[in-house]
Amino acid sequence: MGPTPGQAPGSDDEGPTVAPPDRVTAERRRRRPTKSGVVLSAEMILDKALELLDEHGAEALTIRRLGAALGADPSAVYRYYRGADDLLLALGDRLIGEALDAFRPDDHEDWADALREFGRCAYRAALHHPRVAVLSTHRVTRRPHEQRAVETGIGLLRRAGFDDATAVRHYHAFIDTVLGHAALDAAVLRLPAGQRAGDAQAWSEAYAELPAEDFPHLHAVRAHLPTMAGPAVEHVMDLLLTALRAQVPG
Incomplete structure (x- = not known):
């Protein structure tokens, strides 16, 4: 279950989920042992939050359960994160960090090839933690990994020769399309195995059996319909990059 507008996952039983900024900033510097003797850190909290979210879903992401x-x-968690929403944004930024760690821009001389690989890395990182992806891909983390990712993507488009305003528009269109497909495919991965198999089978059975007199186009392409069961992100990136290449100035 995703967050309702203005509410973070799991915030319903938390009481106040926002700590004053000055409190969080000051206490982040103070690392105290927990009652079990463990010294907390921001990364340790993220590790456990990711584990809970991957295993139990958004309802598990409460400060109390964490x-x-x-x-x-x-x-003790509030010393590092202001609440469940702050924690979710940090998790989203970690996914972006995983994408950046996998991205090797120097392997691609062509800007479009580099942008394609940039999109692939973002997509794969999101699918690595589908529950986090569904909750975070539509958010703005305001954190270092996201900032570096936006810098990288816009930089590739400026390198291609687009002016500043156009580079921003094209990056927005490209990354939102990739992340939209990541969120969609992440939601599919969260379905029970039987439902996923049934949805995939429908393209080769239910749709293939539709009568030609009522559905002439579907009947004509029935042998190709099973491909609808797979991800479309690679084809979409092909279409976008072809369009972008055609618009490069000069």
């Missing part, structure tokens, strides 16, 4: 899983009082 504190219990860490063997710490929930107030």
Whole structure:
């Protein structure tokens, strides 16, 4: 279950989920052991939050449950994150960091090839943690990995020769399309195996059996319909990059 507008996942049983900024900033510097003797860190909290989210879904991402899983009082988590929404944004930024770690821009002399690989890395990182992807790909993390990713993507388009305003528009269109497909495919991965198999089978059975007199076009392409069961992100990137190449100035 995703967050409702203005509400973070799991925030319904948290009480106040926002700590004053000055409190968070000051206490992040103070690393105290938990009641079990473990010294918390921002990365340790993210690791446990990711584990809970991957295993149990968004309803598990509450500060109370996270504190219990860490063997710490929930107030200890607030020293590092202002609440469940702040934690979710940090998780989203971690996914972006994974994408950047996998991206090798120097392997591609052509800007479009580099942008394609950039999109692939973003897509794969999102699918690595589909529950996080569904909740975070539509958010703005305001954090270092996202900032570096936007710098990288816009930089590739400026390198191609697009002016500043056009580079921003094209990057927006490209990355939102890739992340939109990532969120869609992540949602598919979250379906029970039986439902996924049934949806995939429908293209080769239910649709292939439609009568030609009522559905002439579907009948004509029935042998190709099973490809509808797979991801479309590669084909979409092909279309976008072909269009972008055609618009390069000069």
